[in-house]
Amino acid sequence: MTRPAPTVLLVEDAPSLRTIYRSVLGAAGFSVHLASTAAEGLAAFHRHRPNIVLLDLALPDRDGLSLMREILALTPDVCIITMTTDTSVTLAVEAMRAGAYDFLVKPFEDDRFLSAVQSANAEMESATRAPPPRRRIAGSAEQAAFIGSSPAMARVQAILGQAARSMATIFITGESGTGKELAALAVHGRSHRAAGPFIALNCGAIPPDLLESEVFGHMKGSFTGAITDKPGAAAAADGGTLFLDEICEMAPHLQTKLLRFLQTSTIQPVGAVRTRKVDVRIICATNRNPIEQVRRGLFREDLYYRLYVVPIDMPPLRARGADVIEIAEAALRRFSAEEGKTFTGFSADTKAELLSQSWPGNVRQLLNVIRNVVVLHDGGLVTPEMLPSSLTAETSPPRSPHPAPTTGQTLAQIEREAIEQALARHGGSVPLAARELDVSPSTLYRKLEGWGMRRA
Template sequence: MNDSSPPGATPAAAPDARAAPVAGPAPRPGASPLLLIEDTPSLQMVYRSVLQTAGHVVRVASTAAEGMREFQDSGAVTVLLDLMLPDRDGLVVMREMLALRPETRVIVITANASINRAVEAMRAGAHDFLVKPFDEGRFLGAVANAAGAVPVAPKPAKRLVATEPEAATEVFIGSSPAMRRVQEMIRSVAGSMATVFITGESGTGKELCALAIHAGSPRANGPFIALNCGAIPQDLLESEVFGHMKGSFTGAISDKPGAAAAADGGTLFLDEICEMAPALQTKLLRFLQTSTVQPVGAVRPRKVNVRIVCATNRDPYEAVRRGEFREDLYYRLFVVPIHMPPLRERGRDVVEIAEAALERFAREEGRRFDGFAPEVLDLFCRLGWPGNVRQVLNVIRNIVVLHPGGRVTLDMLPASLEPAAARTVPEAGADPLEGLVGRSMAEIERMVIEATLARHDGSVPKAARVLDLSPSTLYRKLESWGIKP
């Protein structure tokens, strides 16, 4: 999710937050409401829609003052709180809530550039935090953890995720040989207990692949817990993975089970595994060897039954070679490798993805579209799509939201796609930075950043080091271009 996009989906100009709730599972009888405090109307609508679709009762507020009134009136024990509110500091609001009801579980939401605020919030008693951009799985998983329930898997796009074991052959849209191999591999490995290591560029669907493995396994009725090792500060990651006991450090006001214990009986998905700190890699290796977890501050370990699926957008063996990833952990995890191919290597799969996305988003937005003009599909097949499937979904969502319907033509494509349209997939051996003369500095900047990302397999931290930029700056630039890393 980011400042203009729904979880796991794409940027969109959201309707007024007072719009009718999205149809979904009936609220659980007797369930206490969730309180969402978010001042951006479009984000408020999107977050509420996702939560209601998952069966939650949601109360919303746009300011700190309104949020405190709702908090006192509703009896909510789970609060989603944006730290940037127009009338008061979110941390002050959280402290007041915890003073009134210490059992309240607050999930704070912050921007990538404000990660230190998230750390401060955790130390002040927050139950969890979400750093934009985050996806629907992480969002619902955090809410389910806070509510003490089994996490709800994100509602799958049509044909994108296999939700039943017998549907394993229809895991992803696309009939290219590369995707058929991935589908066959998932079908073969889903029923086993083997650890799966998924590689691929950002936006290729690594988490969807992990979800499909979980859905096709005997553990499908158990929890699916996703943890992004690159999005959590290293000083909080051990607590996020293994949990902590009340009083084990400043701000630990209650016991927290951690992702490994929460996934007991199900699947633990560790995304961006190569970003994990070396000290925690040692503890993860011990966990894999013993199947026990020991929360921070605990005296005795606890046995858990968890299947591990991990992923990275880097070359894991290169990380081993550079001393950034333990070799023994690599061999322990790299049992069944699955590589998610980039969209540029999948032929006309982009056409199938675009058509399915157009149908889905039009239905969600109540619009009627008549497919794509041939020249649009031809352009889609020639583009490099550095953001892969995620970027395609962003583009289609933009089209659906900003146009009433009809056939999609070239003039309906978002402006962010125009620089990409001017530089389609280069021929083998071609210099991706050719043709700079005559372009604006903004276009050249984007070309250099995208070429650097492509050269480093989509790794934002690695590209940031090469470009001498902070990762948060690079994330913001990608977000402004409609590319979710």
């Protein structure tokens, strides 16, 4: 019986390159499906379910990395080979960490191109004969946040299933590292919008003066540096889902525009004179207490009630009991396969040690610990001595470096004093001070500018 040809999805916006790549793959016996945009690519992926995806990272309607993350969230075992003209090492690292099987820099030779695809195909065929596959697993490792059978996660899964079928706005809360973006992806993937785009925007990672442009877009010449028209995240998410992470870091003036957007479903790019209507579902997330942010005047109360329709609270790892061991064991299997090593599991003492930790970094921290063990040891049974020496120190409650506030100080004075002391301890470094204070660097930059201070 003749075996079916391996299926490849090629997402490339340049017609000439699509023709060349399809010719090379066709001659090698691959069945190729074509797409020229991210939207077409996602629809084709749902339709054909290919084993291999060739993905250009510079697509006209969406960032290729976000599309890759969405595909991997839907089908973690698919092999995605990214292609770009950008020679940046940072981009390559980001793509591999996000789950890319391989990274090709254009222009590349036909032999290099075909070798990458054939290698991915061999991995997929090997996986069907002897799972689990030995492949790069950064994308599937992120799925670890949903591993576990604790009552806390059972409740989250039940809410996600119900919420996905609705059109309601979803507000996800939880500490850093608990899997808030993964929860948003799960809602999107189970909804009737799954074939549409999933656009994620971290409101805390973008300077306040650029955030409006990132959300709503801008017109050419609307400000210095606006050399072309740019569609914002809201326009890019038309027909799909817009995920606004760290929503409580959004500047007040932009909160007003977001509220108007939620009320009218229209956007007005910076510098535009006309509005346009878009069809977008909003999912937002924060690692803060949104009610407290409202009480402090940092988040609009009317916007809060507009967004807080279906709340989902991602539980911290310390509240999930034996899920810690289930996640650790799954991560150990995956990372061992990635590194080509053989680990037989965790000793009883190691399991006890893992269960005793408070895990302030939650699932993200646990994955880093397991990866550290796999990288630095050859295999066998994981004993407590193999765990990072800093684990206990990092997870034990820190001694507060802040003196008790002086009686009579206002909240603003106490806040400024705490920030200035943190900056002094870290030599004026805003990112390091922000990490200690558990706030976004953009929050500190905004406050320092308000005080007439500028720091690195």
